[in-house]
Amino acid sequence: MRTSLLIISVFIGAMVTASAVLANPAMLPKHEGYPMGKAVDPVNGQPLANDPGQRNATGERSLTGAAAFGSDSLRQNLSNMSDQRLLEKPGAGLLPKVQGPNIKIEPPVKEATKVNASPQ
Numbered sequence: 001m002r003t004s005l006l007i008i009s010v011f012i013g014a015m016v017t018a019s020a021v022l023a024n025p026a027m028l029p030k031h032e033g034y035p036m037g038k039a040v041d042p043v044n045g046q047p048l049a050n051d052p053g054q055r056n057a058t059g060e061r062s063l064t065g066a067a068a069f070g071s072d073s074l075r076q077n078l079s080n081m082s083d084q085r086l087l088e089k090p091g092a093g094l095l096p097k098v099q100g101p102n103i104k105i106e107p108p109v110k111e112a113t114k115v116n117a118s119p120q
Helices: 002-021 060-068 081-085
Strands: 086-088
Touching (some): 081 086
């Protein structure tokens, strides 16, 4: 049992190694690289990038795509049936002016009861 497990694991390891060795780099996706310019190492004088002087892979296309992503679904289009009657919204704490009957809300208490400050 132990030897068969060892043989199977060695076989699987060899297959993984062989697939990595025999991989065809021409099948990998092409990209334009990263904007490193012509930067060189000050010690060795070698280029710092694998593809010096190439521009960014996506550049402006990615920025415009990110700005436009989901803009239609993020916009709020709220509609309320009672908002169709509104003529003017004066602001916080004030009632709006609407079409139809002008409803006036009176305070619930017009006068408070008076109490003497010094009870006898």
